[in-house]
Amino acid sequence: MPLNIPVITRSPTSRRYTVHTDRQRWSAEQLAAVGHGRTVMEWAVRRGVREAALSCLNANFTPADIIVDEHPDGSVAMTGRVLCDGSDCHTAAQRRHYDAVEAFEAKTATEWAAKELNLAPGKVRVVQERVLPGRDRHRLRVPLGFVLAGAFCATAGGLMGRYDYAKPEGTSPGSDIEVWVGQNANSLFTQLANPSIVAGLLLVLYGIVRLLITKTTK
Ligand SMILES: [Zn+2]
Known part of the structure; x- marks a missing residue:
C-alpha cells in the first residue's frame, strides 16, 4: 500500500x-x-x-x-x-x-x-488539508441545490412525457373514477412534461453559473 x-x-x-x-x-x-x-x-x-x-x-x-x-x-x-x-x-x-x-x-x-x-x-x-469552513460550505451548497432541483425537475418532466394512460376496454371516465383520474393525469402530464424539462435545465444552468461565480470569487 x-x-x-x-x-x-x-x-x-x-x-x-x-x-x-x-x-x-x-x-x-x-x-x-x-x-x-x-x-x-x-x-x-x-x-x-x-x-x-x-x-x-x-x-x-x-x-x-x-x-x-x-x-x-x-x-x-x-x-x-x-x-x-x-x-x-x-x-x-x-x-x-x-x-x-x-x-x-x-x-x-x-x-x-x-x-x-x-x-x-x-x-x-x-497535517490534513484544511476543511472548508461553514460559510464556504454554505456558499457551495446553494448552487448545488439548484443543480439538484433542476435535475430532479427535468427528470420528472421526462417521466411525465413518457406517461401514457390507456383506458381499459369497456370502461368510461363517467362511471369509473380510476379511468377518470388516469385520463386527466395523462393530459395534465402531456402539458407539463416539456415546460418541466425546460425549467429543470434552466435551473441546472443557473446552478452551474452560480457555482462558477462562487469558485472564481473565492
Ligand atoms: Zn517527496
Whole structure:
C-alpha cells in the first residue's frame, strides 16, 4: 500500500516533511513460493516506496528505511519509509484523506519521523488539508441545490412525457373514477412534461453559473 503522509514538526521549529511509505504483508506460502522470499519482498517494498511518489527524487534515490515485523503464523510485514522535505510532495500528500488502515499507518509514520529527526514522539503530527469552513460550505451548497432541483425537475418532466394512460376496454371516465383520474393525469402530464424539462435545465444552468461565480470569487 504505497502512501504519502504529510507531517509537521511542533516547537521549537515548525517544519514540513512527507513520509513516502509502503507496507506489505506476505504470508508464509507467498514467501516460500519465491526463492529468497524476504529479499524479493524487500525489493517489492522498496519499489512501492518509489511508486508512492514517482516524480520525487527523495523517494526514488534515498534508500528506504526497512522495518520488519514477523508474525506467529509465519507471515512477514515489511514497511519501507523515506523522509522527504520537498514542498510539492507535502502539498500533494495533504489532499488525501485516510481510511482506518491508512490512518494507523500515518500515525506510526509520525513516530518514525520523530525518531529520524531526533524529536520526542509527540512533536510530529500529520497535517490534513484544511476543511472548508461553514460559510464556504454554505456558499457551495446553494448552487448545488439548484443543480439538484433542476435535475430532479427535468427528470420528472421526462417521466411525465413518457406517461401514457390507456383506458381499459369497456370502461368510461363517467362511471369509473380510476379511468377518470388516469385520463386527466395523462393530459395534465402531456402539458407539463416539456415546460418541466425546460425549467429543470434552466435551473441546472443557473446552478452551474452560480457555482462558477462562487469558485472564481473565492
Ligand atoms: Zn517527496
